[in-house]
Amino acid sequence: MSAPLGVILAGGQATRMGGGDKGLRVVAGRRLLDHVLDRLGPQVGQIALNANGAPARFDEFGLPVxxxxxxxxxxxxxxxxxxxxxxxxxxxxxxxTVAADTPFFPRDLVSRLRAAAGPSGLALAATREGDKLWRHPTFGLWPVALREDLRAALTGGLRKVVLWxxxxxxxxxxxxxxxxxxxFNINTPQDIEIAEQLERQA
Incomplete structure (x- = not known):
């Protein structure tokens, strides 16, 4: 079975960071996108970047936008x-898919998502706090066969990932x-400071 393709989700507006591209912010001397590519690259085939606006600002990464x-x-x-x-x-x-603002996601993310996939081929990553399971819907395995179903749901107004x-x-x-x-994802300037500390443990 061939490896899935990778898509980095960077289409948000980063309002809590004051706007701009969070993926271009620097953590521990490297841009967030560099951290993400380092972890995702060995796990997938080709990688694309989902981003809105002028794609030229990402030219140096050499990725389809x-x-x-x-x-x-x-x-x-x-x-x-x-x-x-x-x-x-x-x-x-x-x-x-992975989020552009999450620099420490697991290096075995893809293999474990594939192992956990449901009958339709879908799987989401999750963590647990006590009895509470927290799903991370920007980290998932998505079959291409469901894209028209997803398009119809979004066109109909669906916005909550886990409902679909x-x-x-x-x-x-x-x-x-x-x-x-x-x-752990970076939403604020203070989160960059936390990530700098976590980088030493990653």
Whole structure:
């Protein structure tokens, strides 16, 4: 079975960071996108970047840039759909998505998502705090075969990822949070300081 393609979700507006591209912010001497590519690259085939606006600002990464196909920033599912449309053009069967602002996600993310996939081929990453399971819907395995179903759902107004994935029986790949949550993401300037400290443990 060939490896899925990778899609980095960077289409958000980064309002809590004061706008701009979070993926270009520097953590521990490297841009967030550099951290993400370092972890994702060995796990997937070709990688695309889901981002809106002028794609030239990402030229040096040498990645295809695929914008949302739906207007008004409808959320991460629009980025997933853009990635699925791109992957369909490559003849791929599935994609794995990761967030551009999460520099420490697991290096075995893809293999564990594939192992956890439900009957439709969907899977989401998750962590647990006590009895509470926290799903991380920007980290998932998505079959290209469901892209038209997703397009119809988004066009109909769906915005909450897990409502759609639950309807399709998505599996869950649960990850450990020791020594820290691998899905820690950077939303504020203060989070960059935290990430600098976590980098020493990663």
């Amino acid at each position: 695929v914008p949302d196909s739906l207007p008004d920033w409808p959320g991460p599912l629009a980025g997933v759909l853009a990635g699925l449309d791109w992957a369909a053009g490559q003849g791929a069967a599935s994609i794995v 994935t639950d309807n399709h029986g998505a599996g869950t790949a649960e990850f450990d949070t020791v020594p820290f949550d691998p899905f």
